Amino acid sequence: MSKTHHQPLGGNQMPRFGGPATMMRLPSLPSAQGLDACFVGVPLDTGTSNRSGARFGPRQIRAESCLIRPYNMATRAAPFDSLSVADIGDVAINTFNLQKSMGIIEAAYDEILSHGCTPLTLGGDHTIALPILRAMKKKYGPVGMVHVDAHADINDNMFGEPIAHGTPFRRAVEEGLLDGKRVVQIGLRGTGYAAEDFDWPRAQGFRVVQAEECWYKSLAPLMEEVRRQVAGGPVYLTFDIDGLDPAFAGGTGTPEIGGLTITQGMEVIRGCRGLDIVGCDLVEVAPPYDPTGNTALTGANLLYEMLCVLPGVNYRN
Template sequence: MTSASSASAASNGPVGPTDSSRVPRYAGPATFARLPRLDQVGTADVAVVGVPFDTGVSYRPGARFGGNAIREASRLLRPYNPAQDASPFALAQVADAGDIAANPFHINEAVETIEAGADDLLATGARLMTLGGDHTIALPLLRSVAKKHGPVALLHFDAHLDTWDTYFGAEYTHGTPFRRAVEEGILDTSALSHVGTRGPLYGKQDLTDDEKMGFGIVTSADVMRRGVDEIADQLRQRIGDRPLYISIDIDVLDPAHAPGTGTPEAGGLTSRELLEILRGLASCHLVSADLVEVAPAYDHAEITSVAASHTAYELTTIMARQIAASRG
């Protein structure tokens, strides 16, 4: 019997991960961090949900398998997070909500389905830790979060801007979600930042258009030269006390740290830099987050999915700590 199998334990506090001293980490269902399923605990403070959708990619496909790859890699996560001095799964109920299944043959319909699925989960009072999928899914997730919180601050970790207009006439792709979000008024344009961008662009106009939308840019070279503490401080000041959504494309990491992604670019962050920046944002009001573009077909030795599982763990810890603090 696993700890997740006893939903009655929820009345005495959060139901945590399966006990690895009784069930080996490689055994049993691959829920995120071996946590209970949402249907086992009824409600959750943080719902980890997959969106296996990659119809919006412009280069290598395969991110539809990313969520489950992250779940598999997360088997090795442990209950205590020393970097944040917290046991997140004891502070708040975190549960795996399964997947939002979307039509792989119709992007517009898929965007609507993802938004509706996120609406349902947010309506329970949960914050979302979403595992993609490609970056197209950020738009419906932001729409859903904005219904609850109003326009949100956005930190976008990515090698790319993702504020282009269309690809082949399509408005919804993994390169366009944040332009659409600005156009729809669901982002607080006084608190928008890209982090980790690098590589060639189509032209200088890409940067001009991006700046007009309100985005600030911290390049991967900025992180290298200025250091993670200074960057985190800059981001905290820009965000202030606004409700914050964090969207992370795993290609923000250098291909040495994340080869398993669809559009890799040289010169990226290390996994250590990404994790340390996130830890430096622990005081920000994080209302939900996503982690996208993990493509396991290109991921030798699970390097990318391991980095992604630890990234999701840090984000989940931040949310759990804030939920616990709000309850006194």
């Protein structure tokens, strides 16, 4: 059965400050049925430990995405020519119960994946990666992962709680959701409580690329190595906006100085082209700390770059 190749609403059809408040002004559909890829919001910030506000991330990312046009001038990717893509709205999380929200999110992604659709997630705080990876394992088995972040997010607990935005990848390892030898964490930095903060993931087989290894250079050579490491199976791409330096993306809950530039973030995503990417997320955009909208605008563009590297995307000659 042929699929509908939905196109974003163009700026010459409707002014960019008008039209529907969907990701890239794509059609809003009730489910992922019939889609190759979907944008989906998870407006949860109950797992945050410092500044809340990421619950408003999906809405603001969508608002800023109105500036993005369908064709990637740099990479020549034309994702809407070859993939059926739409915005399927937000997961209706439980505002008052984080544990219940984990089950709600997992069930929502079970449904998305049942249609053979690749989800591109608008967060939300990084807690949401855990239920998404739980759903991924049921469909694909343990996945490889490319993880951009200032923090490793492998705490054993936070205030005694096993589920929070600083614990998802510790739980993911314990639950067998990740193929540790095919996991790379990029941009980790800042202060910590102990050397184990970065040594524990290394002990699981992860490659940890601290931010200092990224300063003053292109990350294209790094991504050649990353592709070789994580190839050979399904890969999940998770991008915490605080992986970027707060000079570029200050609208987030736990900013850390000395981070990646926007162009380095784009190099990481573009460097994932050719991998079997089965899902992506962009998390921790907190609009209350983003008065110019630049952080959400950056997040929207990075999500578009993720769409452009999905399997099946056509590239124009």
